[in-house]
Amino acid sequence: MFDINNLLRENIKNLTPYSSARDEYTGEASVFLDANENAFGSPLHTAYNRYPDPLQYKVKIRLSEIKGVPARNIFLGNGSDEAIDILFRSFCNPGVDNVIIVPPTYGMYQVSANINDVEARKVLLTPDYQLDMEGIAEAIDKHTKLIFICSPNNPTGNSINRDDIETLLANFSGLVVIDEAYINFSRQKSFIQELTEYANLVVLQTLSKAWGLAGLRVGMAFASEEIIEVMNKVKPPYNVNEASQQLALEALNNVQQVNNWIKETLEQRDNLVLRLKEFGFVQDIYPSDANFILVKTSDPKKIYDYLVSKGIIIRDRSKVELCEGCLRITIGTPSENNVLIETLQQYK
Template sequence: MFNINNILRENIKNLKPYSSARDEFKGEASVYLDANENAFGSPLNKDYNRYPDPLQYAVKMRLSEIKGVPARNIFLGNGSDEAIDILFRSFCNPGADNVILVPPTYGMYEVSANINDIAVKRVNLTEEYQLNLEGIAEAIDKNTKLIFICSPNNPTGNSINREDIETLLANFNGLVVVDEAYINYSRQKSFIQELTEYANLVVLQTLSKAWGLAALRVGMAFASEEIIAVMNKVKPPYNINEASQQLALEALQNVEQVNGWIKETLTERDNLVLKLKEFEFVVDIYPSDANFILVKTTDARGIYNYLVEHGIIVRDRSKVELCEGALRITIGTPQENITLINTLTNFK
């Protein structure tokens, strides 16, 4: 049975977190002389001279309404990358512990592991881009603390079988981290509804994709209160700046607009797939539950360079394991997609 104290690093158990001025005082006051801020304001149209809410309460309350998850089960980070890094720093002992990754997958998991001196065990996805459960079971040892699963997966675009993820959650005594950066485009339901069922589940989401707020760097982690408390303990005091908090809160009022963009993206995805299949140099287009498609071609590098020459940038994934010859293409606006197709018509 999962017990957080069995995988939490000893130094984190004993860590006394930094107590900021805004941690020590709750509520409103007329005079703030506690945080050594510039009392005269800031040289901008809006005053940013005061430190932001360290726990982003207003944003979490709005997210709670949208996601159906209590605010106490939400962590906000400087992008999902900060949440990933904090999980390594909280639960993995450098030079001793290991994590399991399932390539091809999001590259920051391995980068973060390397930065934190954590060994990586790779268990490749199957040819159908699904989990190799037997291989994962064989790779787990007493020092395996985290398993990262991206679903829908980047760069392949497909969702991972839900039953396979549940099998890991039920049988692994470390954390299973399900990265749902592209969940808004998926037919699968989010795993955040399963938080009460699995104490070892961490779900990552972001405002960078469907919500169109990549520049603000606001990532989310959903987990048990115990895990969220650890993450809040380890994070920097003011990890989400005031401008990002205010703009995120404003954006989160526009659910209908975002839902409209999602529907249009899915329609454009279907149209783009049909158009691309007409080209002889397209070998295969893999099923996608994301806002991008993985396209297997006869000459990935040649097509990539050709598109660059014409001012169109896609992602060459041809050197990634199990993605040989493939380009990852984000779904653009209708006009951007037309421009892509028209440009490719002249590729030889």
């Protein structure tokens, strides 16, 4: 049975969070002399001299309308990476607890574990890039606090079997963190609709991918109200700046534009796969539910270096476990994809 008090670090249970000026007064006023801000403004066209809303209320309300999740179940961070780090700092005792990661997967889970002095137990995905359920069960002990699952997975591009994830949610007493950074491109539905079913579920999403806001650094976590309260307690007071909040709110009013881009990305992905299959050095292209494809080639290093010499940058993933020989290619615009294909046609 999941009980958040059995997971929380003792110092976090007893933590009194920093109380900012904007926590103590949230209404409207004609004169603000409480936060030691520069009252004269900013040397910019837009004034950023006032501290932002520490809980990003307006952005959360708009996200609530789009996602169908109450605002109280939403955490916003400086990218999803901040949410990952806060989960470690809230629930994992350094040098004592452990988490489970399932490589090949997003590298920040391991990095955050290292930063926080928490053991990351690796249970490799199966050859078809699905969960090794027996391996995960064997890796779990009384100090296992978090299991990280990226779905659709980076760098492989595939979605993880939903039944397997639900089995973990139903049987693991810690938190199951599902990273859905690429969910907008997937045929599978998001797990955020399951929040009321699983108290130990945390879903990560981002505005960096389909929404095209990578430069703003706005990540989302969806979870039970008690988990969100913990994350808000631990985060820095003003973790999402005012410019990012304003621009994210503006972007969130353009859902149709994003949906059109998603549709075109999927069309371009299918087209790129067909064209790449014509090359003799392409040995396999793995099924993708994301805005990138994983391509197995006969000589990834030479192909990568050749493309770099032509000003085309992809990712060499050939040294990643279970991705030997593989290059990861993001789906570009039609013209960018054409340049890639035309350049590869000249490769010898």
